[in-house]
Amino acid sequence: MIAVSQRASLTISAGFGSRKWLTVDEWMTYRRRVAVRYPQKARKFVSNRDGEKCCICGMKGTLQRPIQLAHRVPFKIGVIDWGLCPDWLDSVSNLCLAHRGACNDNAEIKESDIPAWLCKLGLDLNDSPAIYTGALTINESSLITTLNFKN
Numbered sequence: 001m002i003a004v005s006q007r008a009s010l011t012i013s014a015g016f017g018s019r020k021w022l023t024v025d026e027w028m029t030y031r032r033r034v035a036v037r038y039p040q041k042a043r044k045f046v047s048n049r050d051g052e053k054c055c056i057c058g059m060k061g062t063l064q065r066p067i068q069l070a071h072r073v074p075f076k077i078g079v080i081d082w083g084l085c086p087d088w089l090d091s092v093s094n095l096c097l098a099h100r101g102a103c104n105d106n107a108e109i110k111e112s113d114i115p116a117w118l119c120k121l122g123l124d125l126n127d128s129p130a131i132y133t134g135a136l137t138i139n140e141s142s143l144i145t146t147l148n149f150k151n
Contacts, residue, residue, distance in 0.1 A: 020084060020088045020123050020127070021085060021127045022083045022085055022129055024083075024133055030080065034075070034079055034080065035079060039071070042069070042091060042095055043097075046069065046092055046095050046096060050097055052067060054099045054103050055070070055103075056103040056107055065101075066099070066100055067097045067099060067100075068097070068098065068100050069096075070103075070107035070108065071089060071090075071094055071095060071107075072095070072108065072117065073089060073094055074109075075089050078094070081136065082114070082128050082130055083128050083129035083130045115138055
């Protein structure tokens, strides 16, 4: 008799390498189901970079106001709207420390400011599958950026 495990084997993939953007096919898949994220692995690097203090108010964490990792580009917006790789969204480049609640909310880049933030970090917006497919267009007039999403 051969014993067969009822548990699926865990396969660790190589991830996305150093890619910042998903392919169009990957993006369409993630739009149906957002990826599981594991940003805690980066906490020590963020803490070493910034110190164990809130990026918004500069205070240390307490039991009442704990410090947690915060995504500058919110995870779901980054994956679903922009097609950014989950690995990049959970990387030190996109993480900071902030108090839970209001500070964490303020640590997130506003949706209208995301294009400028990504460009500042050196990402080419034309590589976004959302822009490539025409699902997202960016109209810049004066200092206002308008994002147009097609379903």
